[in-house]
Amino acid sequence: MAGRITRESIDKVLEATDLKTVVEEHVSLRTAGIGSYKGLCPFHDERSPSFHVTPSKGFYHCFGCQESGDAIKFIMETEHTSFSETVELLAARTNISLEYEEGGAPEQQTVAPRQRLLQAHQIADEFYQQALTSPAASHARAFLHEKGFTQQDAELFGVGYAPDGWNELLSHLQQRGFTLEELTETGLFSEGRRGLYDRFRNRLMWPIKDMTDNTIGYGARQLDENDKGPKYLNTPETPLYKKSQVLYGLNMAKKHIARERQLVVVEGYTDVMAAHLAGIQTAVATCGTAFGEGHVRIARRLITDDGSGGEIIFTFDGDEAGQKAAMRAFEFDNQIVAQTFVAVAPAGQDPNDLRQHYGDEAVRELIKGRTPLFEFAIRTRLKEYNLDSVEGRTGALHYAAPIVKEIRDPIMRDGYIRELAGWLGMDVDVVHQAVQRATKATSARKPAEPSEPQQSAAGSQLFRPDLRDPVARMEKEALEVILQRPETLSQEQWKALYSSSFKVPVYNAIQTAVLAAARNAQDTTNWVQHVTAEAPEALYSFVTELAVAPLPASSEEEVIRYSRDIMNRLLEMQITEQKAELIGRLQRWNSQEDPEGFQAIQQRLVELENQRRFLRPID
Template sequence: MAGLIRREDIDEVRSRTDIREIVEGYVTLKPAGIGSYKGLCPFHDERTPSFHVRPQYGTYHCFGCDESGDVIAFIMSLEHTTFTETVERLAARIGYELHYEQGSGPDREQVGRRQRLLDAHKVAAEFFQAQLRTKGAATAQQYLGERGFTPQDAQEYGVGYAPQGWDHLLKHLRSRGYNDDELEATGMFSAGNRGMYDRFRGRLIFPIRGIGGEVIGFGARKLYDEDQGPKYLNTPETQLYKKSQVLYGIDKAKRQIAKRRQVVVVEGYTDVMSMHLAGVPTAVATCGTAFGAEHIKIVRRFLSDDGSGGEVVFTFDGDAAGQKAALRAFDEDQKFMAQTFVAVEPNGMDPCELRLARGDAAVRSLLEAKRPLFEFAIRATMKNYDLATLEGRVRAMRATAPIVAQIRDTTLRPAYARQLAGWLGLEVPDVVNAVEIAARAPRNERQRITYEPAAQEPEDRTPRVSLPDPRDPMLRTEREALEVVVQVPHLLGEAEWERFTAVECAHPVHTAVHDAVVAVYSGAGGEAIHQGRAWVEALSAAVPEQLRGYVAGLSMRALPASNDNQLQRYASGVIAHLFDRQIHRRQADLRAELERTHSREQPEQYQALSRQLLELEMQRRKLQAQ
């Protein structure tokens, strides 16, 4: 039985692993201040980036959903691995040897279930690739050659061949030590009266990879007429393979998607390969399902879809099925902030056919002829009506007006309303009015930007904390000061620390964090303030458990400075500003009390209040002078 990984090894793996590099395997990050990076959160769907990474601390935090943690927590959350499995994966990545207490490291039988499934898929992919090079795969080789793919292309994309027969892969994996329970969980086998048998037989095999490049499933194309199965047969839903969350080619395309801020959505495996080989490296495809909300989440993260640019191009066949797919895509269009387009080859050829018939340049030119998705949706909808009759044109107007109303660019709406009137042969005012009515109608879904604490488990009776309102100017000043003392305490001098210590925060959450900062700083004698991660961890341990997410947020939000000098001035200025605010607030309180005090009846109290006001004013002027 494997023992526990030594704490020193865990700390070493964590410190040696670049969290930014790990996160960028899932999210496109951009600089967000000194030592800070941000991108779209991988844990929830959002339109503007609120997910921050601080490599200096080795932590991440999302200001939208309050998720935070270190690189180990990040992998565990996204990959659904155990703590031990995650540390072992990260250690293997950097070539670090782990040591275990009260036992030895895990052997092959003790590796996590998920890793065993990944290993089985890797072995299967290698088996299929080897089979493609045999004489028995002549039909598969011919199929690839007829579509313009060389053996080198097949090797690059891991294309393979499942030989005819019932148990070739089954025997191979059993010989590698996999038991029947593990094999059944892979989805690569079916069960019959005589036991298990290969799911993929006599088919061309396309390995389907996750974002990180690991094989998680397979797509199998029929090759023989006697095969009574569907044209394409994919891996069923498994622990690894969720078809609504998988995009074929994303492992190769992700960096180019981020670099070019473009994604091209095609319909098949060979279309992705053809696009990439023709010079369009941003192509991906769904795997046996329509392009949906989960796919959009993946694409938006790599596009950095924050409204500052980018484009999504759908390539559909020109037939009725392709038009139907385009209309489904338009239903999801509002979830993108990037511009969405459709590129359809006039003769109905898919990218693979186009490349074979006219070459790589024709594939690239297909994208140059793209049209806005909403225009394509309008024209596709119009085809459902008889435009030769007035009744048909009016019905077409009623069906297409909501499409025009959904155009996000309000300056384009009137232009397309007038264009639609011309296409339908109707009066412009009538069509414009129909669009305006559709635009005023309530939508089923509206985007709401809210900040909510993480949901509590039913049995957790810890009271919810009312978080500070970020729109309140006074509370914003308090939060900014707390961000400074949490992130860069070493930049504060003795005077700044005295002012911060003397401050009384207006919000209970800020008061709790303020008191924790003062207590940890005083207790450590200032020794811990230069140790970024240790300092943040000490503060997190010093606040109530329900505020640890808020402290994580304070440690992650980027400070508005582009160099060390600016950061120094900003830190001092924020503390001074907070102290000045407190002086003003105290002065207002004293003046109100002075108004209620009679100088003749309460002369001593009146004079004491006056002296306090004078002292505060002197402090304020001294602060301003500094």
């Protein structure tokens, strides 16, 4: 059996991996200065972006929760993979052949369980899609045609067909080398008294994919009315598939969502297809569950929900079930900074029905004619009150006032007070007073998480310097330059760095690691990794934080100038302090008793002055 992956192979994988591309599979990133990007942290809920990525250094760091690491750690944390599995995954992406300590490549049985599950789903995809073209699937193709979809549309979305047999997929995967133990974990099979059998039979199959385009589950639509199962049957919870954290169509929509800062939530798989084909490429759907907190977190990361724009649009059927779904979505509105809307067609049609009967433009008009979620939530419930009576209007006001009070934007809140007064036929001042007196709308609505959570690492709290101290701030800025742009340091700056000592304990420890890395590393390739290898584990978060902090420069020329100036300022300050100390000693020294010591101090003063002069920029 193969041994551990060599350190050299790991370094090659990290060097070849684009961290920005890896992170953007989960988080929308914006420029945060030259060579730096930021977005909403995937590891904790926050209102403003504190998650920074520096691709050139291969590191990310969250200034909110202190999570940090490289591409390997990011995938391990977000995809719940093992270390070796992650390295093998990235190696496959970057076409790098891994070397193992005992030589060779891993044997088939050493492939990580998650990769085996993904391989099984990939083969199942091919199996189902091929089955859709068979004579036995003519009724499945007819169903798609009736819904307004062509064969090309089915291929675009990977739609397939599960044959009407008990073990066709089971036999197919067993022939491809999968064990019954592995297949049990896929969710593709049910277990009876006689063992495993195909879970999906005689159904249309929509592959549900994660953001990295891997199939992790299926949504299966009933084709036979005599089928005793549910109309839609989904994959059960598996190591891959967590329905509360999955949105169908997200793999196709994520780039459009990030670019347009819009997320459209529809109700079904055919609605996603219809919306995308009609030009609404930001459409996704939940998979057999209501839109919940897990989906909120995904949505906020993708649209960069930091209060600077973006919108989430829910489309629901016009029936009672659709209205209930809209009200459930309303419960999560206070967790979203972006504007939220509801789009309901006049006759209650879903996007697929609209496209079939009225064409693509009707779907686009549905989204364009969206209604603010607050308005929809209030007006939907007002229908339950008799607004022709004093009692009815009073009851409606008691219901609506707490909802209006929860509107964060004061200008929008005042606007809704006036709107509500008009809907109820009441005086604006009366409604305003009712809103001011109102308590929370409902206990079901959960308070939003704090925008700036406390640091999770106790060690970070103990070591963290006070940046109001100018020395601490200057040392921090210098270390940012040293870690991010070591090539900009001159020979004299490196020489001064070796002969100086940072005053802040944590920065002094990092300086020690920097100098050790400079002595041991052949060059600055994977420079930050070399520094972290020399630093105590407790300082890992500090090093990565400094390595991803945006430098205050907008061009390469400015970066070079800034790096030179900050290092010169710091080292000149340190030299000035050393000179002051030596001059004080010189004044106290008895030159007649110890002329050699007196001369040594003078010589050191000359050396320091020469160093200081070398640090002065030549413009």
